[in-house]
Every structure is written in C-alpha cells, then in structure tokens.
Amino acid sequence: MNINFKNRIYGRTKGRNCNRNKNNELISKIEQYKITALNKSDxxxxxxxxxxxxxxxxxxKTYPNSKIIACDKYIDGHLNLIKKFNNKINNIFIHNGNVYDILDNLKKGKYFDSIWIMFPDxxxxxxxxxxxxxxxxxFSIISDFIKDNGNIFIASDLLNYNAQIISSIYKNRHLFTWENQFKIYYNYKDYxxxxxxxxxxxxxxxRNPFFITLKKI
Ligand SMILES: C[S@@+](CC[C@H](N)C(=O)[O-])C[C@H]1O[C@@H](n2cnc3c(N)ncnc32)[C@H](O)[C@@H]1O
Structure with a gap:
C-alpha cells in the first residue's frame, strides 16, 4: 500500500551560483549514488x-554495516558530500528531494533503525x-516507518522551535520515550x-543547540 502525504517543500534547492549546465553535471553525479530500494531486513x-x-x-563511519540515506533537496549539499566520498565509503545513498518522496513510495512497514534530523529549517x-x-x-507519520526500539535524533537551536518540538513529543508520548529529557542532558556539545x-x-x-534522543515504543 502506498501512502501519499503530498507535503510541499520550501526553501532553496540549489546554491545561488549554480548555473544550468553545472546543475545537470551535478545531477548526473548524484544519480550514481541514488537511493536504491529499501529492505526492512537491512x-x-x-x-x-x-x-x-x-x-x-x-x-x-560509525555504522559501516548500515545503509545511510542522505536526504535533502539542496543539490549543492549533496555535491559537497560526494566530493568527500572515497573508496572506503560505499554505504551512503542519496535522495535529492523531499523526504516525503521516500515515505510516499515505501510500502507500509518498519524500515529505519534510526532517523536523524539535524537542525531542521x-x-x-x-x-x-x-x-x-x-x-x-x-511523529505519527514517521513512527510507522521506524523499527521497534529504533531512535529519532533531533538537533535544533531555535528556542521557539524547540518548544514546539517538545510539545509535539509530549502529544506523541504513546509512540516514543524521550530518553534524555532532563535539561542537563540535552546540550548538543556534550555528545x-x-x-x-x-x-x-x-x-x-x-545560541546553544540542543539534542534530543527518542526511542520508539
Ligand atoms: C538548516 S539546514 C540543516 C542542514 C544540516 N543538517 C546541518 O545541520 O547543517 C536544513 C536542511 O533541511 C532540508 N530540508 C528541509 N525540508 C526538507 C524535506 N522535507 N525533505 C528533505 N530535506 C529537507 C533543507 O534543504 C536544508 O538543507
């Protein structure tokens, strides 16, 4: 069953200096590392x-046996990532677009051991x-795709967004436990x-970024 979230995406997709020819070149490079079908057993x-x-x-590097999916609509970021690839890196797969493109095209099931969201816009x-x-x-959408005891890691630095995130975590407390919920434990710099x-x-x-770790119940 496909679930269609139809979420729009906002913000820049390429750098200001990115001309059309260069852009095509980048896209073809990124194609080589494009995300392949995801298996729940991986x-x-x-x-x-x-x-x-x-x-x-x-x-x-930390999880050499895992498949890392780098998902962003910002093509210059992916190019920067590809430049750092060397023969040792063979477990990063790229999706140049909205995360909901991935979720929309997945059959229902638990695919992810963890999800990282570092400084969402x-x-x-x-x-x-x-x-x-x-x-x-x-949280309710993403939770369906996370394995039991899997994690969500979130970093953010805007107080107002942090408060919104915490409020959403509270509303979804039947889905996740907040593992580091005491203030002394959510300083990004301590990790x-x-x-x-x-x-x-x-x-x-x-600003002092905070880092939240959630575990799927
Ligand atoms: C503030 S930047 C943070 C980038 C990086 N994680 C860091 O910590 O430097 C947020 C990134 O999220 C991307 N983004 C926003 N909404 C997205 C979505 N729905 N799917 C994929 N990427 C998204 C933006 O293109 C942007 O590159």
Whole structure:
C-alpha cells in the first residue's frame, strides 16, 4: 500500500551560483549514488535534511554495516558530500528531494533503525511556522516507518522551535520515550556528534543547540 502525504517543500534547492549546465553535471553525479530500494531486513538510517553531508559521513563511519540515506533537496549539499566520498565509503545513498518522496513510495512497514534530523529549517516567522518539518503530525507519520526500539535524533537551536518540538513529543508520548529529557542532558556539545554547518552557525550566533534522543515504543 502506498501512502501519499503530498507535503510541499520550501526553501532553496540549489546554491545561488549554480548555473544550468553545472546543475545537470551535478545531477548526473548524484544519480550514481541514488537511493536504491529499501529492505526492512537491512539496517537503514535516514538523515533528513542532510545539508552538506557531515552527519551522513559520520553515520557512514560509525555504522559501516548500515545503509545511510542522505536526504535533502539542496543539490549543492549533496555535491559537497560526494566530493568527500572515497573508496572506503560505499554505504551512503542519496535522495535529492523531499523526504516525503521516500515515505510516499515505501510500502507500509518498519524500515529505519534510526532517523536523524539535524537542525531542521526553523522558519522563525509566525506566518511560515506551518512550513516546519517537525509538527504534531510528523511523529505519527514517521513512527510507522521506524523499527521497534529504533531512535529519532533531533538537533535544533531555535528556542521557539524547540518548544514546539517538545510539545509535539509530549502529544506523541504513546509512540516514543524521550530518553534524555532532563535539561542537563540535552546540550548538543556534550555528545560526540558532528559539528555541522548549522551547528557552527548557531554557536557563532551565541545560541546553544540542543539534542534530543527518542526511542520508539
Ligand atoms: C538548516 S539546514 C540543516 C542542514 C544540516 N543538517 C546541518 O545541520 O547543517 C536544513 C536542511 O533541511 C532540508 N530540508 C528541509 N525540508 C526538507 C524535506 N522535507 N525533505 C528533505 N530535506 C529537507 C533543507 O534543504 C536544508 O538543507
């Protein structure tokens, strides 16, 4: 059964300097690493909004026997990731587009051991908040695709979005346990996880990113 979420995607898909010819070249490079069919029996890890690929690279090295899916609509980010590929990296697969393209095309079932969402676009203006990836519905949709005891990891640095995420976690507490819910445990800097572009941006601006770990019940 296919589930069609029909979610729109907002924001940039390519860098400002990306001309059409260069873009075609990039697309053909990315095609070589395109995501293949997902099997429930594989260890699959989904990096939603992989940006420049720091988290996918980290996951690839940390979990060499897993299939890492780097998912982003921002083509320049994928190109940056591909540049870092070497003969040792053979477990990263790319989806250049909306994460809902992947979910829409999956048959119902539990595919993912973990899902990483590092610094989802904050959309700070009130009129844009409905564009945020993480909302009350998000957890119930994504939960169907996560294996039992699988994890969701979320990093964010905007207080207002953090509050929304926490509220959505609370509303979905029948689906996930929040493993590090005491404030002293959700400082991003205390974890051995990558310093992504948006982590660095947050720190430079004086914000203290938080990191949440959820476990599927
Ligand atoms: C703020 S950036 C963070 C990038 C990276 N994770 C980091 O920490 O540097 C958010 C990324 O999420 C991507 N994104 C937003 N909505 C998405 C969606 N529905 N599916 C896939 N990627 C999405 C954007 O294109 C953007 O590259």
């Amino acid at each position: 260890k699959n890890i989904l990096d939603i909004g992989s940006g420049y690929g720091e988290t996918s690279l980290f996951l690839s 904050p959309w700070p203006k009130n009129k844009h908040k409905k564009r945020r990836l993480i909302n009350d519905n998000f 051995l996880i990558p310093e992504t572009k948006y982590f660095k941006k947050a720190v430079k601006s004086g």
